[in-house]
Every structure is written in C-alpha cells, then in structure tokens.
Amino acid sequence: MILPIVAFGDPVLRKKAVNISKDYDGLEMLLDSMFETMYASHGVGLAAPQVGKSINLFMLDTAPFEDEKYPALKKVFINPEIIDESGEIWEFEEGCLSIPHIRENVKRYTSLTIRYQNENFEQLEESYDGIAARVIQHEYDHCQGKLFVDHLSELKKRLLKNKLISISKGAVKVDYRMRFPSAR
Numbered sequence: 001m002i003l004p005i006v007a008f009g010d011p012v013l014r015k016k017a018v019n020i021s022k023d024y025d026g027l028e029m030l031l032d033s034m035f036e037t038m039y040a041s042h043g044v045g046l047a048a049p050q051v052g053k054s055i056n057l058f059m060l061d062t063a064p065f066e067d068e069k070y071p072a073l074k075k076v077f078i079n080p081e082i083i084d085e086s087g088e089i090w091e092f093e094e095g096c097l098s099i100p101h102i103r104e105n106v107k108r109y110t111s112l113t114i115r116y117q118n119e120n121f122e123q124l125e126e127s128y129d130g131i132a133a134r135v136i137q138h139e140y141d142h143c144q145g146k147l148f149v150d151h152l153s154e155l156k157k158r159l160l161k162n163k164l165i166s167i168s169k170g171a172v173k174v175d176y177r178m179r180f181p182s183a184r
C-alpha cells in the first residue's frame with residue numbers, strides 16, 4: 001500500500017523516534033508499504049517518521065546510484081545506532097521526499113559504522129562508505145528528528161525559508177502522495 005509522505009512542517013519529522021521490538025504490530029506490512037512508497041516516489045531511502053510513524057526504522061535501495069565501486073545496497077535498518085563516523089568530510093547534493101524540489105549540498109563524513117537490527121531482528125554491526133553511508137546518514141537523521149536542511153548555513157536557511165513554508169502549506173506540485181501539515 002502506498003502511504004502518503006509527510007511534508008516539511010509536520011511535527012512528526014521533528015520527534016526523536018523510539019525503538020521497536022520484534023512484536024511491533026504490523027511490522028511486515030509496514031515494511032512492504034514503505035518499500036512500495038519509496039519506489040513509487042523514486043526515493044533511495046525512506047524513514048518511518050516520513051510516513052507518520054515515530055519509530056526507529058529506515059530503509060534504502062541505492063540502485064539508482066549503482067556503479068562498479070559501489071554495488072546497489074537494499075536494506076532495512078531497525079533500531080539503528082551510528083557508533084562511529086570517520087574519514088573526510090565531503091559535499092554531496094541531497095534532496096528529501098518530505099521537502100520536494102529543494103536540493104542542496106550537505107557536508108558529511110565519508111564513512112560510518114552502524115549497529116542495528118535487520119527485519120529478522122538479528123543484531124548487526126557494519127561499516128559503510130560512499131553513497132550508502134550518505135543515504136544512511138540522511139535517513140538516520142530523520143529518526144533523530146533532523147532534516148538535511150538543518151545542516152545548511154544560516155544564510156542558506158534564510159534563503160530557503162519561504163520555500164519551506166510553502167511546502168508545509170501544500171503549495172507545491174509533487175507526483176507522489178503527500179500529507180501536508182497546514183493544508184486542511
């Protein structure tokens with residue numbers, strides 16, 4: 001089932017999400033729906049708060065960025081915890097399904113180590129770099145109540161302010177289902 005994606009301005013995007021246990025009601029269906037929603041909106045990652053659920057869960061499929069060095073990574077991360085970030089800081093242009101039509105360069109570390117549970121609730125600890133690390137950092141932020149625009153300079157934030165207000169009011173054209181906080 002395709003779920004509406006919550007737009008910028010909705011308080012759920014600002015909440016710190018909570019961990020879940022393996023008996024979380026409807027988890028399998030939620031994961032299926034989130035993958036369907038992510039693909040339908042051409043996203044490479046989706047976090048539960050973006051579909052209105054303040055739980056610690058996100059997924060990614062980096063297939064659109066696949067190359068020889070970085071094979072596609074499709075994965076679900078439950079109760080994730082980034083335990084280390086390292087390497088250089090690099091800039092990469094990010095966008096977000098909750099903030100349509102805004103793309104900005106964001107600086108992040110190249111590499112990270114993450115501890116998480118997979119969909120079978122097996123505990124794992126893995127290291128990533130490149131695009132996979134970038135998408136993980138972006139989606140992980142969502143679970144912390146953080147958005148990529150928070151990483152921008154004060155000047156950039158001021159320049160984007162009106163656009164962000166328009167998005168929260170639903171004054172934006174998107175070709176996927178969205179839920180806008182102040183459009184009633």
Ligand code: NI
Pocket residue numbers: 095096097098138142
């Ligand atoms: Ni996002």
